Amino acid sequence: MPRYRSPVFPFVRPPELDGRAGRRWPVAIVGAGPVGLAAAIDLALAGIASVVIDESNVVSTGSRAICWSKRTLEIFDRLGVGDRMVAKGVTWKVGRLFHRDREVYAFDLLPEPGHKRPAFINLQQYYVEEYLIDRARDFPDLIELRFMSRVTDAGQDPDCAWVDVETPEGKYRLAADYVIACDGVRSTVRRSLGLDFIGRAFEERFLITDVEMAVEFPSERWFWFEPPFHDGQSALLHKQPDNIYRIDLQLGSGADPEEERRPERVIPRIRAMVGERPFEVDWISVYSFQCRRLARFVHDRVIFAGDSAHIVSPFGARGGNGGIQDVDNLCWKLATVLKGEGPPALLETYNTERVHGADENILNSARATSFMTPKSRMEHLFRDEVLALASTHPFARQLVNSGRLSRPCSLAGFSLGTAETSDLGGTMVPGAPCLDAPVRGANGEDGWLLDHLGGSFIALGFGALASTPPGVRGLTVGGSGDLQDPQGLLAARYDGAPSVVYLIRPDQHVAARFREPTVAEISRALARAQGSSNA
Amino acid sequence: MTDPTLTTTWNLGTDGDDLYARLMAAHEGLTDDESARLNVRLVLLLMNHIGDRAVLEEAIAAARPSRPEPTNAT
């Protein structure tokens, strides 16, 4: 019996059903999952109105995604929902790997201090969606949520994209300048456009359950190869809020999903794992996984984001986190184009940058899944012997792969970044996602760098900042500037010294960096970062 | 082809026969499965020791039969 009860969102009769032409929406978003909701909020923050259309009237059934990465939390901060997610979530950063009954390896995903957000929180997808819906409701003039509204077809003409919507009270067609398809892995929009995924599927089946137990296991990710309590190849235990634990048990490729989903089958498996502790099963599901994507995410006025564009196995927590990074990348560009501040070609850089991100996620997820599901005797031998060597030879521990957990994606080398001409050191090269650092504000209040970045282009200047071109907000560090660097971490992480200036994108990625730039240089970098091809 | 970095000229001095015999001796008395595992561990240990991507890529290419690799190898 699930513990969480979703709010039920009512159907509201839209004007289109009464023959009134609805308004022409700048953006229609199909799907109110984490990705669609985040997109609506991000666009609203940029002043762009959108309508979100979802076939359901509740949030995600079952917890599905649980691990939300530091980068996602930073984006959620920008969207104004980070605090609520972190307050409810279980913070963690350590993963432990076991082989049979012995621990082989532990990893710390954020070993250094001086960051606002932890490496990860665990929070059930239904809470994430509920909080995003609450936040979306802060923008009644800019976000309209339409529940119990199923998109049955989608297409486009030269001047607009459209979706056909089916509701309990009838059907209508809705037109928009752009449609963002966030309708998940079985995307109707994708099918309507005749598009298909490329990539690979794994046959292996995994039992994924959420179990409620009043115990205090540590807030760590525990992963077993050849667990002593389960006859399959692997198992995972991971804590969520409300005394809920995620348990994954690998079942093999021959497992019958219908059979394995039955509580009579599931309960003894969990019992073998958790012993005599009382528990209640909250959610049961049997999955097989794919690592695939669309060839392109941008199809003129129809743009794909999240699981509709790419799908990965969950080992590495790259699905939802990848989707939120799609939103982060797309929305400021779409807003720029809709406001006429940049050419439609800017949207093509969403395609190249996020196809790159998806490929990184697919590569890592597929490798982890391959390690867990050796497909030949020789692969099996290598896997076994990596695990065996790991107990005596520390180097082998790093070959053990139970999932390489989601990391922010670097866009170094892509076209919006200005090639580096300075001799600046450190990792904050053009394209890098900005690292956080503790800062002190003008009134002496302690805060975090990333809370001052994002939303618009920013020139972050160490020492004095001469002047900034129109459209760029200046932010100075040190002296009588906007921010102080009390621990010196900001200067350390950005190789900051007087006269160093960073141009930072609305999605908190470095666009350019210089020593003593002229305004013209910053302007050129800005034009380039806004997709102007002659910059 | 860029400059080859894998040493394919003789590199074992006067120890070649000894080392070959040593390798055979290590397999003596093992079942096929145990032997296969020994080889696997040896590959992993040496791979880490070499630690040079270009060398290892060349070695893998040199060792693999000339059938093309399947494209979905990740």
Ligand SMILES: Cc1cc2nc3c(=O)[nH]c(=O)nc-3n(C[C@H](O)[C@H](O)[C@H](O)COP(=O)(O)OP(=O)(O)OC[C@H]3O[C@@H](n4cnc5c(N)ncnc54)[C@H](O)[C@@H]3O)c2cc1C
């Ligand atoms: C077992 C499991 C564990 C996972 N763990 C993690 C994790 O720890 N971390 C992580 O980051 N990711 C994880 N993921 C992946 C994550 O759940 C997905 O990547 C994420 O849900 C994608 O969000 P989305 O908004 O793109 O799609 P979805 O969440 O699938 O949302 C799609 C929305 O579109 C709506 N919709 C669909 N079709 C239509 C239509 N025709 N008309 C109108 N509406 C429609 C649906 O009602 C739904 O609300 C996991 C997935 C699974 C299955």
